[in-house]
Amino acid sequence: MKFSESWLRTFVDPACSGDELSHLLTMAGLEVEEEASVAPAFDKVVVAELLEVGKHPDADRLRVCRVDVGSGAALQIVCGAPNAAAGIKVPCALPGAELPGGFQIKQAKVRGVESSGMLCSAKELGIADDATGLLLLVADAPVGEDIRRHLDLDDRLLTLKLTPNRADCLSLEGVAREVAALTGTPARLTEVGAVDATIADSRAIVLDAPQACPRYCGRVIAGVDAGAATPPWISRRLERSGIRPISALVDITNYVMLELGQPLHAFDNTRLHGDIRVRMARPGEKITLLNEQTLELQEDVLLIADERRPLAMGGIMGGEESGIGLTTTEVFLESAFFAPAAIAGRARRYGFVSDASHRFERGVDFGGTLRALERATRLVIDICGGQPGPISEAVAKLPERREVRLRPARVAKVLGVALSSERIGDLLTRLGLPPVKDQDDFVVTPPSYRFDIEIEEDLIEEVARLHGYENIPSPAPVGLMSMLPQTEQSRSRARVRQVLADGGYQEVVNFAFVEEDWERDFADNSALIRLANPIASQLSVMRSTLIGGLIANVTTNLKRRQSRARFFETGRCFFRDPQGVPVAGFRQPWKLTALAYGTAFPEQWGWTARKVDFFDVKGDLERLLAPRKASFERAAHPALHPGRSARVLLNGQTVGFLGELHPQWQQKYELPLAPVLFELDLDAVVIAGLPRYSEVSRQPPVIRDLAIVVDQGLELQRLIDAMTTNRPEIVREISLFDVYVGRGVEPGKKSLAFRIVMQDTQKTLQEVEVDAAMQQMVAYLQETFAAQLRV
Structure with a gap:
């Protein structure tokens, strides 16, 4: 809605500046989207x-x-x-x-x-x-x-960005009512008196579609001078409202639409035949509009027609054949109320929008139909001359304005501020909603121009707008609050996710309800938790592992020709448990699962392409758990390769599994390569441990290699753990760098070569101390694991 401020001030002239007026309207919900000057600065x-x-x-x-x-x-x-x-x-x-x-x-x-x-x-x-x-x-x-x-060139142009429910403000009178209510300044609305008929010419009106058009008024005005000049004050106001002046008759209908909010239309009365009929379009019926667009109408389009042909699309645009021109001497002036549901979307369907349709589809004051017709008649006679005939009117069932009850206690609860009954009554009265007191409540019958008031919350919104949103206090919440305990040894889940993201993994979020096959294949779960009302037939059970979702993500990426993928997900899994917390009968722990598929590195010139393997993902897992050191034991898991899977332990407690996908599931889910994945208890991952001070030695290290022969079935993790626990004090690091089976090593045996780093923080180690430490380690290995020194 665009208009000039000076025109608005002819209706209501509050004692505030233009900027203050714009701010007031915006804070009341009528956002002033744009302000502009009518003319640039100049003088003399x-x-x-x-x-x-x-x-x-x-x-x-x-x-x-x-x-x-x-x-x-x-x-x-x-x-x-x-x-x-x-x-x-x-x-x-x-x-x-x-x-x-x-x-x-x-x-x-x-x-x-x-x-x-x-x-x-x-x-x-x-x-x-x-x-x-x-x-x-x-x-x-x-x-x-x-x-x-x-020329009133210091005037300002205001453009309101109205919400669809405020159709009453698509007129100067509507905006004036708002300003009057907000400022307490009396509004001077347009005085409209009845124009007496001086001729008997009229046309009967037949409502064939009373639900779409419950009220239609019209009158004949004969002897008009269509070529009369539009008064400058009308032209100026139209131009400043964004409407181009065309001719006096057209300009008058547009002016009344802007002034009162009622769209009007003028037909050339000499081109009409018989009664005016308001009906729905017939199959295949066509009309050529004033915009020169010829349309084939659908049956849900409302028409204004005479006894021979369509004259206009009701509430949207007039037809070219019945339009007025500079030679017109008789007009039939139309003013009607069209139901919003009968107009909404019809113009957009044919690729255009008109000022009339914009108003009718939001709701026009059905009580102001006759008033707008009388106002337009007076302007036509004053500007173009002519003799008016009697008003023809057809009325069906108009919209009901039901009473709305407002409870002051409800106002206080919704707004968070207590307003007195006197204050609420005053605000409603200023808005043109005079209430009737019913004990402690107010009963309001909305006027015909307020289509947006239907329920109690609508009235509460009106009270809040007029009271001022900025006047509603925003107190800080009051409550007993305590700091949640957080140990120094833990880290946030966000930090855990960030570590994985830094390692090249992308986070995904999958449904917590999954396919039954996933639970049987990847978790060997027979105690399924079924959904009573699944969103899809295949997503019928709650997950006990996150693996299925990640496998599905890989499959989706392969279909989109993405041959390398790294994903992770954190989320709850669900198990039956009689002692479950917080829901009895169920346990809902958080899990963290990560998966790597395809090549170890993105394609590049500096690395030879190779498939990601167990040890690549094991390294990512160790980096995730650092500084805590995990240990790994060979273990079976229903989702993983029998010989390429391990149990993940922290301080001797199992926290998850790591391994390559089982070949059976690789084949079933049509994966060209086997992904490598791990699944951990998230609660164990967030515990990072406290950092410990360790003195950095300035003395040179001594490095020795130790090669031993042990039984081939001896697990390396067990051996390294034992060596680390029973190492001499000067030994700082033990690392495996070679495994050998073959010539020179007895069958059933394997050769393991370790690099031993020894260092003292206070002195340079002597050869005697180094030899003694090595002999101590060899003796321990021989005694505990029957190891033989390989020379």
């Missing part, structure tokens, strides 16, 4: 009258004019405008004036003739694009008056 431009116009002695296209600017002495001004003529009144920029664009007017000679100013076009003043001639002013314009004052 006045109303001038051309007294004489003569030819320039040295230029055929120039005129020498004697101009009265109200200063007492006429000025001589050279002008090239083709419409310069004696007796007209135009804007004149005096010497010293500065026009838009920084153009300064000076005393000058034009082709040898003195010129003391400049006669201006609308474009030169920055108020229009017309530069074909001088801007003609009305004949009674006061000579010498400042042009900004005369």
